Amino acid sequence: MRCVYELMTSIHYYMDICGDTIDRDSQRAFSNLRSSLKKFINKNARQDRDRIGKDFDQERRDALKRRGHGNLCETEEYTHMKDTLRHILAPEHIASIKKRLQSSEDPSEGDCL
Numbered sequence: 001m002r003c004v005y006e007l008m009t010s011i012h013y014y015m016d017i018c019g020d021t022i023d024r025d026s027q028r029a030f031s032n033l034r035s036s037l038k039k040f041i042n043k044n045a046r047q048d049r050d051r052i053g054k055d056f057d058q059e060r061r062d063a064l065k066r067r068g069h070g071n072l073c074e075t076e077e078y079t080h081m082k083d084t085l086r087h088i089l090a091p092e093h094i095a096s097i098k099k100r101l102q103s104s105e106d107p108s109e110g111d112c113l
Contacts, residue, residue: 001105002050003112004088004097005037009057011085013064018073020082022089029089033097041107050108 012030015021022030038052045051072078087093100110 001037001097001100001107001110002041002045002052005034005041005052006060007112008034008085008088009060010064011081013061014072014078014081015085017064018078020073022085026086026089029091029094030085033089033094036098036101040101044104044107046106046108
């Protein structure tokens with residue numbers, strides 16, 4: 001589940017860098033899912049380093065900015081990233097993720113998507 005959290009967060013940051021937005025309903029779904037994932041991860045992480053700390057957002061943004069994006073915004077890879085976020089935010093996929101959040105599994109184990 002941590003992988004999903006990191007993936008969707010990174011894509012959302014890249015979209016910000018590229019000047020793209022998602023629609024209001026998708027943004028609401030993103031915020032709600034991200035919050036649920038964070039609670040799950042922090043509750044079930046087996047080690048402190050696997051928890052989502054208060055500095056996670058800033059550290060992730062800084063790392064992505066340092067890495068640079070060059071012409072990423074105009075690539076097929078970026079288009080694929082946006083499609084991946086849309087897939088994650090599809091109602092049926094959110095339902096599947098929320099079902100997994102009812103367990104007490106280690107959030108660092110298992111499939112990402």
